[in-house]
Amino acid sequence: MQLASTLTLLAGYFCLVTAIDLPDGAWEGTTLANGSYWVKAAGAPESERFLVEPTIRKREAAAPMARQSAWGGDCFPRDLNHIGVDDAVEDLKSWAGNGHSFTSKDANAWFGIRTRGVIVYYCITKAYTTGNLNVDDVNYALLQMDSHCVPYQASYFRWPGSFEIVGKDTFDAHFCA
Incomplete structure (x- = not known):
């Protein structure tokens, strides 16, 4: 964790970090x-937060929205x-347990586990909102993603009418938008 603290301190000092390779762990x-x-x-x-610019930019809105309406997610x-x-x-399930609340502030907020270049995340897409994630929610979201997308491919699932997303991607991608 000392590496993460040092990285955070350096990133905060320089204010902007591009294509950073974060250490494995919870973010x-x-x-x-x-x-x-x-x-x-x-x-x-x-005070230890820093700014990261993703290297994989956001996709055009028209194509994903058409697919999302059918099952609540995208691949x-x-x-x-x-x-x-x-x-x-497994680490996200451990964090979620029987129910873990997470609150956004003035923008979309996420909690993610980064391991081997992958981030599996829980996202709140509405400002000043609290969501709650448990193991069953993670399992359901993964089942939806793996049923509609190639397993082990970047994807996300949003519950219909909800502000909560579970997804998996590379950290340098544009996620939780």
């Missing part, structure tokens, strides 16, 4: 309107590290 972030993220190690104070043509996905999913 919290806020997705800004321009697609960049405020990121910090989970549980760290706000992306990015293959993910299988062990990274499996390990990150």
Whole structure:
């Protein structure tokens, strides 16, 4: 964790970090309107957050929305590290347990587990809103993603009419938008 603290301190000092390779672990972030993220190690104070610019830009809105309306999610043509996905999913389930509440502030907020270049995340897409995730929710979201997308490919699931998303992607992608 000392590496994460040092990385956070350096990133905060320089204010903007591009294509950062975060250490494996639990991270919290806020997705800004321009697609960049405020990121910090989970549980760290706000003063340790730093700005990250994703290298994979956001896709055009028209194509994903058409697919999303059918099942609540979307698939992306990015293959993910299988062990990274499996390990990150288990860690997200451990975090979620019987129910873990997570609250956004003034923008979309996410909690994610990064392992082997993969991030599996829980996202709140409405400002000043609290969601609650449990193991059953994670299992259901993964079942939906793997039923509609190639397993171990970047994807997300949003419950119909909800502000909550569970997804898996590379950290350098534009997620929780």
